[in-house]
Amino acid sequence: MALTKIMGQNFRAFVGGSAVPEATNCQVTIQGNLEDSTTKDSEGGWNEEQMTSKQWSVQVDDVDASLATLRALITRFNSDSKTTVGWDQTETTAGTQNRTAANAAFARSGLAILNDLSINANNRTTIQVSCQYQGSGALA
Amino acid sequence: MSKTKDETPILAFEVGKPIKVEAATREEVAEKLKALRNDAEGLNAQGGFIEYDGGEKFSAVIKFVK
Numbered sequence: 743m744a745l746t747k748i749m750g751q752n753f754r755a756f757v758g759g760s761a762v763p764e765a766t767n768c769q770v771t772i773q774g775n776l777e778d779s780t781t782k783d784s785e786g787g788w789n790e791e792q793m794t795s796k797q798w799s800v801q802v803d804d805v806d807a808s809l810a811t812l813r814a815l816i817t818r819f820n821s822d823s824k825t826t827v828g829w830d831q832t833e834t835t836a837g838t839q840n841r842t843a844a845n846a847a848f849a850r851s852g853l854a855i856l857n858d859l860s861i862n863a864n865n866r867t868t869i870q871v872s873c874q875y876q877g878s879g880a881l882a
Numbered sequence: 883m884s885k886t887k888d889e890t891p892i893l894a895f896e897v898g899k900p901i902k903v904e905a906a907t908r909e910e911v912a913e914k915l916k917a918l919r920n921d922a923e924g925l926n927a928q929g930g931f932i933e934y935d936g937g938e939k940f941s942a943v944i945k946f947v948k
Contacts, residue, residue: 759929760931835926836947843931849908880934
């Protein structure tokens with residue numbers, strides 16, 4: 743059931759239709775690029791702007807650090823392929839590990855390219871893998 | 883949801899088998915998912931994320947398990 747306030751643990755990134763497992767953080771950025779359209783006719787000394795393009799991306803931190811996941815991510819990076827990426831509010835039902843998409847009215851998705859993959863390896867700790875998917879086309 | 887004489891629900895899907903839902907809008911897919919969830923009362927849902935293919939189609943795969 744959808745909650746009024748969305749808690750961070752219930753805001754999950756989905757890649758290829760599945761919630762990204764074991765991540766500790768995700769960040770969604772939606773940005774519009776503006777062009778100054780101010781003219782001599784503009785009133786009151788205020789700038790006027792118009793949207794020239796839009797972009798979006800989803801970053802996921804501390805994904806499952808297994809060898810299989812890392813291999814899959816590198817293969818995806820090398821392939822330049824577009825994958826369905828998005829987010830949804832999740833709910834916990836038995837055996838789903840908080841990975842069930844639960845708020846279709848809130849969720850958004852689109853095609854995106856894995857364009858940033860970082861691996862951080864500190865001494866005596868599990869490696870940390872983060873990745874960013876840059877949207878290609880509409881977020882709907 | 884139809885029921886037999888012994889009130890056992892007849893589901894339009896198989897428990898444990900993924901069901902793919904497709905439509906032209908996110909809202910239509912959401913409605914179909916909602917209907918499936920209603921039919922599957924008492925079962926646990928898995929998946930259900932609505933994917934946009936970048937064109938004119940939205941889809942989701944949902945599975946119900948006991």
